[in-house]
Amino acid sequence: MEGKADVAGKVKDLNGKTRASLLHMAGEVFAEGGFHAATVRDICRRARVNAASINYHFGSKGELYAAVLEYSYAQTLPEFPGALKDRSGPPGERLSLFIRGFMQSVLDEGRPAWYGKLMAREMVEPTSALDRIVDKAIRPRHKFLRELVVELLGYRPADEELSRMAFSIIGQCLFYYHARQVIARLNPSVRYDTRGIGRAAAHIALFSLSALKAISRGKKGG
Amino acid sequence: MEGKADVAGKVKDLNGKTRASLLHMAGEVFAEGGFHAATVRDICRRARVNAASINYHFGSKGELYAAVLEYSYAQTLPEFPGALKDRSGPPGERLSLFIRGFMQSVLDEGRPAWYGKLMAREMVEPTSALDRIVDKAIRPRHKFLRELVVELLGYRPADEELSRMAFSIIGQCLFYYHARQVIARLNPSVRYDTRGIGRAAAHIALFSLSALKAISRGKKGG
DNA sequence: AAGTGTATCAAACATTTGTTTGAACGTCAA
DNA sequence: TTGACGTTCAAACAAATGTTTGATACACTT
Known part of the structure; x- marks a missing residue:
């Protein structure tokens, strides 16, 4: 049979x-x-x-x-693992690259690489596959982001606070995916081609780096 | 019939x-x-x-x-419209209040006020009702946030950039709703009771206000 | 008491879902 | 050629879905 x-x-x-x-x-x-x-x-x-x-x-x-x-996870393997372990270059630049790469993998409509979209979907509408996705894809990225935040802050905050920093960055990225129908209605000028994704990623990087820098200053000063 | x-x-x-x-x-x-x-x-x-x-x-x-x-929209009417037009108090405090109120309406599991959740769901999985929700609920909040950002920055950026600032703030908030299953696995200490929501809201407010302040400084200085 | 319109119910309906079945086709070895 | 095996197919199946139907009970008016 x-x-x-x-x-x-x-x-x-x-x-x-x-x-x-x-x-x-x-x-x-x-x-x-x-x-x-x-x-x-x-x-x-x-x-x-x-x-x-x-x-x-x-x-x-x-x-x-x-x-x-x-x-699809095996397909995207060649892309990321290097980037996830790369410790060269200024941390700010590495964060910008991470954000752009992440958003490309989730938003880009052209290429047939659905892993980013499937990952983002599993977050909202989980199936029994979520645990595996968390372990194989999400947790490594989360860890990578946390370490980057530590570098950018210049000190290591409490565990929960550190996670929230990573959440704040990823949350900005995923909003462009999850809320794309709403964004299209609120501000139709926002595009999702490579240029548009680049602009969104640049904004998120600026916003996040500014926040981390200011928080770092505030902590050290006060 | x-x-x-x-x-x-x-x-x-x-x-x-x-x-x-x-x-x-x-x-x-x-x-x-x-x-x-x-x-x-x-x-x-x-x-x-x-x-x-x-x-x-x-x-x-x-x-x-x-x-x-x-x-459910009619039920939540008494809550918000006042807050959405309130121009008293320092803008930073108004942003904190907005963030907390928004997160409560979306995350709080206790009370039977599903409008926030339904709104958040419509973003991800739109039905034919989305247009009405955007007009009646989302657009007013978006506009409110934009004006608040202008106040906090001290100047008015280009239209698209201004929208992105609002997206960055709301995106952080919605992440706690959309990705709650993942958050539970990444950091089980994150709670969703009133205290937990308050802590998350406080972090998002700090993160966003720090970003806006730093961006404002950078723009004025450079 | 008869009549009228509203509300509720169990049952059936048509459609769509994931899945199973049994026959047919092709390939290749004995 | 024969027989076994892997593959494909149209058809049927069981379960679940939103909806419709016809009967029944209740309230109120005439």
């Missing part, structure tokens, strides 16, 4: 055309509307395969979702 | 017990999981009424949702 799909899935991976097509289209559909809004029929229609293919190749919609996360 | 429900809805409003019960339970359910995740059967079960009641009293699930938004 279940052929070789489960066992061989990890062996052949993308050998089969159907399987690869499903993986890509599923990534697209999941990134668009989240896990629940996505339908297997829509995914299969776009992938031009039979509706039963998902269950044959992945077992279920949920396991397909997990496979998409795993796959 | 459609009796007096549609016509009389606006006349009697909450006279009927069933209608009122539905309105309250629907608000609760919609706030929990959004419009799509909510089911009419769940709402009716909690309200202890028949499953057909929603269509009888409101016409459809969508119109019930609209009615909930309208009702």
Whole structure:
């Protein structure tokens, strides 16, 4: 009944055309509307395969979702891990680069890299995959941001306060993703192409660096 | 067939017990999981009424949702409009009060005031009701924030830049709502009771005021 | 008492969801 | 050629969804 799909899935991976097509289209559909809004029929229609293919190749919609996360995470691996450990250059510049890179991965509509979007979606509408995402993707970035904040402040605040600093920075970034429909209505001039993302990232970097600098000064002075 | 429900809805409003019960339970359910995740059967079960009641009293699930938004908005009316026009007191203090009030309305789990949550949900998962919410609730707050930022900066930046300042502030606030599942995993010590909300609000106010002050100084000095 | 309109209910309805089934097709080894 | 295996497909399935229906009970008027 279940052929070789489960066992061989990890062996052949993308050998089969159907399987690869499903993986890509599923990534697209999941990134668009989240896990629940996505339908297997829509995914299969776009992938031009039979509706039963998902269950044959992945077992279920949920396991397909997990496979998409795993796959897209592996795709983005070459991008980040270097940046997440890079300690060269002034910390302010590293923060700017991090913010821009993060926003690109979440907002850029062009390339088929849905991992950022899937990550952002999981925050709002969690599935059983959230724990894995937190451990593999979010926690490393959070830690990276915390250390950067320590450098920028010049001292290490209490644990909770330090987390809040990171939250303040990431919160600004994610707002552009989560509230993009509202932003489009409040200020239609805000664009989401590479230039627009760059402008948003530049503002967030300026805003955050200014805050950290002023807080640092206040702490040292008082 | 459609009796007096549609016509009389606006006349009697909450006279009927069933209608009122539905309105309250629907608000609760919609706030929990959004419009799509909510089911009419769940709402009716909690309200202890028949499953057909929603269509009888409101016409459809969508119109019930609209009615909930309208009702909960009317409930929160007494709270805000004063605050949104208050020009007394130092602007920094007014910003702190705004942030705290906004976060309370979005995060507080105790009271049955779902308007904040529904508003935050509409941003991420918009329905056809978004336009109305933007006009009636979001735009006034956005405008209020912009004017406050102008006061705090001491000058008026370009339109887009000014909007981004407001986005940076609101983005920090909404992160605590949208990413609460992730926050719980990253830093379990962050609480969502009144004290915890107050602490988060205080941090966001400090962070934002520091940023605005430093940016203002930089602009004037350079 | 009869009549009128409102409200509530259990049941059924049509649609959509994820999933399963059984047949058909192709490939390759014996 | 035969038989086994992996793959694809149309069709059907069971469950859940929003909605509709027809009957029944109640309140109030005439």
